[in-house]
Amino acid sequence: MIVSMKLGATKEQIERVCNRIEDMGFQVRSIQGDERIVIAAVGVEDVTHGIETMRSAEGVESAVPISAPYKLVSKQVRQERTVVAVGDATVGGSEFAVFAGPCSVETEQQINACAEAVAAAGAKFLRGGAYKPRSSPYSFQGLEEAGLKLLRNAADSAGLKVVTEVMTVANVNLVAEYADVLQVGARNVQNFPLLKEIGASTNRPVLLKRGLSTTIKELLLSAEYIVSHGNANVILCERGIRTFENATRNTLDINAVPVLNEMTHLPVILDPAHATGKRDLIPPLTRAAAAVGADGIMVEIHPDPQRAWSDGAQSLTFAQFAAMMRDLEPYVALWAAGRAKLIAA
Numbered sequence: 001m002i003v004s005m006k007l008g009a010t011k012e013q014i015e016r017v018c019n020r021i022e023d024m025g026f027q028v029r030s031i032q033g034d035e036r037i038v039i040a041a042v043g044v045e046d047v048t049h050g051i052e053t054m055r056s057a058e059g060v061e062s063a064v065p066i067s068a069p070y071k072l073v074s075k076q077v078r079q080e081r082t083v084v085a086v087g088d089a090t091v092g093g094s095e096f097a098v099f100a101g102p103c104s105v106e107t108e109q110q111i112n113a114c115a116e117a118v119a120a121a122g123a124k125f126l127r128g129g130a131y132k133p134r135s136s137p138y139s140f141q142g143l144e145e146a147g148l149k150l151l152r153n154a155a156d157s158a159g160l161k162v163v164t165e166v167m168t169v170a171n172v173n174l175v176a177e178y179a180d181v182l183q184v185g186a187r188n189v190q191n192f193p194l195l196k197e198i199g200a201s202t203n204r205p206v207l208l209k210r211g212l213s214t215t216i217k218e219l220l221l222s223a224e225y226i227v228s229h230g231n232a233n234v235i236l237c238e239r240g241i242r243t244f245e246n247a248t249r250n251t252l253d254i255n256a257v258p259v260l261n262e263m264t265h266l267p268v269i270l271d272p273a274h275a276t277g278k279r280d281l282i283p284p285l286t287r288a289a290a291a292v293g294a295d296g297i298m299v300e301i302h303p304d305p306q307r308a309w310s311d312g313a314q315s316l317t318f319a320q321f322a323a324m325m326r327d328l329e330p331y332v333a334l335w336a337a338g339r340a341k342l343i344a345a
């Protein structure tokens with residue numbers, strides 16, 4: 001249930017409404033909009049009776065049930081888009097965010113070279129895995145904390161933000177010490193203890209990747225886990241889903257962007273690298289990302305993709321990455337014009 005307070009509702013009226021909502025067995029989440037206070041009553045209780053009570057409470061303008069099971073991330077609760085701030089960079093606002101870097105952090109030289117290439121192309125986020133979720137236990141699993149250190153140093157030298165994956169509850173605080181954005185990978189999108197921990201124990205922005213067979217509703221419920229546990233800085237990432245099609249590693253669900261934009265206020269980025277598994281297919285899909293109104297993209301790059309320790313086939317060379325960024329420019333300019341209109345509206 002969403003309770004909108006009247007303009008000029010008093011502190012006491014707001015407090016009374018919040019207490020009443022709690023008495024009814026809901027959790028209270030209040031949202032301070034530009035003009036008025038909106039209170040979300042979150043829980044699994046039946047709201048039928050509560051709605052009537054709320055409608056008649058002093059200072060209340062309206063009380064409506066929320067049909068979506070994901071409440072806090074839904075547009076019903078918040079119309080304004082969420083802009084996730086990462087230092088002086090933003091995702092979801094007026095900047096088209098570019099996340100780039102190797103699949104895995106391998107060596108100091110490799111990650112430093114990647115960081116320089118990312119900065120030179122004008123991107124702000126350096127991605128790289130130090131903890132890798134690999135399908136085979138025999139594949140490279142990541143440099144772990146040593147990798148986090150290399151990643152942080154490389155990003156700091158190049159003036160970039162760090163985005164890296166956290167796979168376990170036990171590592172959330174450690175990864176958060178080094179990272180500016182915590183990535184939750186496709187395979188962990190429904191690791192509920194991990195989502196709860198990330199929600200409760202850190203305010204670091206989270207990049208939540210859609211799973212291989214996660215529906216959009218399930219993705220939003222996973223985001224709801226993080227937000228309802230206290231961390232509202234969630235960025236969603238469509239990275240391809242598993243379909244019958246096997247010409248590509250996965251199938252980029254481009255529908256997901258406008259669908260999510262209708263359903264949620266959270267930013268959405270696209271990862272065409274994991275969606276296709278093929279470097280040549282990535283540049284056109286980054287242009288599609290801008291055209292469809294995604295908030296940014298994530299790609300993988302490597303100084304020598306043939307020798308990459310993971311995901312070489314979908315990693316761009318630095319020259320390909322620089323060309324991709326140049327080709328993207330006119331699309332980003334159109335994107336920015338559209339976004340400016342959206343923000344002004």
Ligand code: PEP
Binds near residue numbers: 187209
């Ligand atoms: C990655 O970003 O390198 C990764 C493992 O992605 P995903 O979780 O989408 O497979």
Ligand code: MN
Binds near residue numbers: 104300
């Ligand atoms: Mn990868």
